[in-house]
Amino acid sequence: MSRFLQATVLGLLEGGLYALIAVGFSLVWGVMNIVNLAHGAFVVIGAYLAWELKEQFGIDPLMGMVVVAATLFVAGYLIQRLLINLVVNAPIWMTLLLTFGLELLLVNAVLFIATANLRHISTDYNTASLVLGEVRVPYGQLIAFGVAIVLTLLLVAFMDRTRTGLAIKSTGMDRGAARLVGINARHIYAVTFGLAAALAAAAGAMVAMARPTFSPGDAGRFTLFSFVISVLGGLGNTWGALAGGLVLGVVQAWGGQYLTGTLVNAIAFGALVLVLIVRPSGLLGKPFYEARVEAA
Amino acid sequence: MRRRACIAVVLVTLVAGGCKSSDDANSVQSTGTGARTETLKLGAALSLTGALAREGVLTREGYDYCKAVVNEKGGVKVGDVTYQLDIAYQDDTSKADVAGQLVSQFNDQGIKFVLGPYGSASTEAAAAVIERNGQVMLDSAGADDNIFAKGYKNTFAVLSPASLYVTSMVRAILELAKPTPKTLAIISADDGFSKTAAEAGKAEAEKRGMQVVALEYVKNQTSDVSPALTKIRGLNPDVVLVSAHLVEGVAAIKQSKELGVTPQGFGETVAPPTPDFVKTLGPDANGVLGSSQWTPDVAGKDKYFGTAQEYAAGFEKSFHKPEYHNAEATAACLALVLGIEKAQSIEPAKVRDAVASLDTPSFFGPLKFDSTGKNVTKEMVVIQIQNGEGVTVWPVSSTTKPLKWPATAR
Numbered sequence: 061m062s063r064f065l066q067a068t069v070l071g072l073l074e075g076g077l078y079a080l081i082a083v084g085f086s087l088v089w090g091v092m093n094i095v096n097l098a099h100g101a102f103v104v105i106g107a108y109l110a111w112e113l114k115e116q117f118g119i120d121p122l123m124g125m126v127v128v129a130a131t132l133f134v135a136g137y138l139i140q141r142l143l144i145n146l147v148v149n150a151p152i153w154m155t156l157l158l159t160f161g162l163e164l165l166l167v168n169a170v171l172f173i174a175t176a177n178l179r180h181i182s183t184d185y186n187t188a189s190l191v192l193g194e195v196r197v198p199y200g201q202l203i204a205f206g207v208a209i210v211l212t213l214l215l216v217a218f219m220d221r222t223r224t225g226l227a228i229k230s231t232g233m234d235r236g237a238a239r240l241v242g243i244n245a246r247h248i249y250a251v252t253f254g255l256a257a258a259l260a261a262a263a264g265a266m267v268a269m270a271r272p273t274f275s276p277g278d279a280g281r282f283t284l285f286s287f288v289i290s291v292l293g294g295l296g297n298t299w300g301a302l303a304g305g306l307v308l309g310v311v312q313a314w315g316g317q318y319l320t321g322t323l324v325n326a327i328a329f330g331a332l333v334l335v336l337i338v339r340p341s342g343l344l345g346k347p348f349y350e351a352r353v354e355a356a
Numbered sequence: 357m358r359r360r361a362c363i364a365v366v367l368v369t370l371v372a373g374g375c376k377s378s379d380d381a382n383s384v385q386s387t388g389t390g391a392r393t394e395t396l397k398l399g400a401a402l403s404l405t406g407a408l409a410r411e412g413v414l415t416r417e418g419y420d421y422c423k424a425v426v427n428e429k430g431g432v433k434v435g436d437v438t439y440q441l442d443i444a445y446q447d448d449t450s451k452a453d454v455a456g457q458l459v460s461q462f463n464d465q466g467i468k469f470v471l472g473p474y475g476s477a478s479t480e481a482a483a484a485v486i487e488r489n490g491q492v493m494l495d496s497a498g499a500d501d502n503i504f505a506k507g508y509k510n511t512f513a514v515l516s517p518a519s520l521y522v523t524s525m526v527r528a529i530l531e532l533a534k535p536t537p538k539t540l541a542i543i544s545a546d547d548g549f550s551k552t553a554a555e556a557g558k559a560e561a562e563k564r565g566m567q568v569v570a571l572e573y574v575k576n577q578t579s580d581v582s583p584a585l586t587k588i589r590g591l592n593p594d595v596v597l598v599s600a601h602l603v604e605g606v607a608a609i610k611q612s613k614e615l616g617v618t619p620q621g622f623g624e625t626v627a628p629p630t631p632d633f634v635k636t637l638g639p640d641a642n643g644v645l646g647s648s649q650w651t652p653d654v655a656g657k658d659k660y661f662g663t664a665q666e667y668a669a670g671f672e673k674s675f676h677k678p679e680y681h682n683a684e685a686t687a688a689c690l691a692l693v694l695g696i697e698k699a700q701s702i703e704p705a706k707v708r709d710a711v712a713s714l715d716t717p718s719f720f721g722p723l724k725f726d727s728t729g730k731n732v733t734k735e736m737v738v739i740q741i742q743n744g745e746g747v748t749v750w751p752v753s754s755t756t757k758p759l760k761w762p763a764t765a766r
Contacts, residue, residue, distance in 0.1 A: 066586045066615070074580070168405060176409035178603055180610075180636055187640075189614045198614040272579050272607035273636060277407045277450075316583025321574040322546040 075309020076205035084256030090296015091232035100282030106264020136257025294345020399462035406450025418685025476500035496688035522557025528750035537594035687720035
């Protein structure tokens with residue numbers, strides 16, 4: 061029983077981190093119809109920047125997270141305006157090719173600058189665990205989980221309650237109509253992409269703090285899990301990313317406990333296929349985005 | 357550029373030398389005294405990017421150091437000709453199939469002598485191509501016993517096989533740890549090298565009367581081994597041995613602490629000897645045992661690099677404190693050099709036969725290959741991290757400090 065409880069707790073904590081990694085990916089896909097294969101690279105860059113802030117200036121990763129998110133927001137905004145915007149109306153394979161190339165470029169740049177050495181941010185609080193009977197809850201992962209929940213709530217509030225958030229949603233639904241009512245779609249797309257990059261960077265800072273180690277090679281795995289979680293939860297749906305992340309985390313933890321730890325990716329895709337058979341629009345997906353009108 | 361440089365040398369020495377095109381693997385310079393200096397190009401497909409980039413770079417440093425020292429000491433003499441070494445590097449992006457293709461490209465370019473890639477998977481892929489093309493490969497980092505079970509004749513590994521990685525730690529613990537531990541849990545990554553090491557270690561422990569309570573597999577290169585740790589926590593083993601790489605090895609120690617897995621001692625195959633292990637884990641690294649192909653305490657000496665201590669001092673001047681990845685790479689290059697000298701030829705078949713019959717000491721330990729190409733006479737070394745430094749604790753003949761046991765009680 062304690063094994064089951066321990067596995068479930070670890071799965072939920074891991075799932076929260078997955079959700080934070082995936083939420084920006086899901087947003088960009090849902091609003092702009094772009095599968096951003098460079099998303100994992102943004103997570104890795106966020107992790108390295110947070111690590112650098114801690115090493116050079118002793119800035120705690122929870123504080124550093126804000127700085128790296130702001131930095132990546134600006135970078136994301138510019139990347140969208142100068143690069144992604146070139147292919148925003150192109151067929152999907154063009155966007156895949158461009159973002160895949162961007163991923164290679166960014167990951168290799170990180171590899172060149174920071175080398176492939178394994179990194180980790182050590183703080184006073186992320187080496188111990190909360191002991192609840194037979195179950196241990198590592199503080200680092202618990203904090204990352206809390207951050208994931210808070211950022212998800214903030215994103216929901218932003219999307220539902222601010223003019224920019226509503227503009228993002230309406231542009232995602234029908235870009236032509238959004239333009240007709242005076243929304244600057246180019247700006248909104250760039251803000252969306254910047255927001256996604258900022259969330260990825262925040263996730264990176266949490267990865268650096270909560271995971272045992274990180275390195276540039278993790279980028280591909282982050283993108284893969286973001287993909288699975290976005291489809292699992294429902295595209296462009298913030299709650300969906302959270303639900304998808306948690307489901308994936310718990311399913312993997314149970315799989316690792318009662319099947320074998322070597323089948324992580326197989327279990328992830330197995331869960332995805334099962335959910336898609338039962339609910340083709342994802343766990344919390346609505347036909348909402350299916351009604352999107354693609355207009356130039 | 358090379359063509360121009362080559363022509364310039366010939367003109368200056370006023371001797372009609374055969375100036376080969378830059379496509380050829382080996383170029384010739386004449387000294388005008390009958391003796392000639394030529395360049396012998398070796399090939400190496402290494403993981404310079406991707407998951408194994410770090411180890412790939414360490415391997416390249418070992419090869420580069422070998423090249424520098426051999427060239428500095430006059431090069432490789434074959435009859436009247438002195439060969440200066442040159443190494444063509446290609447990046448296999450940490451993918452085995454790419455390593456195989458690159459080795460084939462080396463053959464197309466006339467490069468017949470290959471220094472091995474990093475890791476068992478790439479080495480296995482390369483070995484098949486080497487055999488088909490009649491090239492000769494000195495394997496520096498492919499330890500999986502499977503590579504040597506296929507009857508290949510042209511691949512020689514200077515390093516001890518995978519089956520000794522966990523086995524040597526089991527032997528060290530049973531010989532040295534007091535009170536003698538009774539139960540063992542093994543966590544292994546699911547790649548061929550780690551599995552071979554784990555299974556051989558399990559067999560050795562059982563043969564020597566230890567009870568192996570679990571053998572759990574985790575995904576190769578994962579940074580999350582908590583599922584396996586959660587499984588073994590309730591079994592309360594005296595010793596936990598991890599057969600994996602750096603990333604899983606670091607995760608195992610960190611997550612054991614988080615999850616309250618507290619055996620008398622931890623041992624890990626390849627992670628503890630790397631400086632990153634101590635750097636990443638800090639004080640938590642103390643007490644962990646590791647198996648190593650080489651430490652500067654190993655006995656043996658050769659004419660190029662001297663003793664292991666001298667090798668370490670020389671290497672540190674050029675790069676940093678050597679890790680065993682560096683040393684095994686240099687040793688592979690050394691074995692090829694010694695083979696060419698012994699063969700007095702750069703014919704691949706003759707060099708192959710000469711390497712097969714080597715029986716010589718070196719800074720890396722003895723170099724002697726069995727009919728499958730394994731270096732059979734060399735022993736693994738077991739180290740323990742004490743006060744942030746790896747010290748040799750086994751075999752007793754190379755020991756620098758006694759084993760601390762219980763090693764990781766918190």
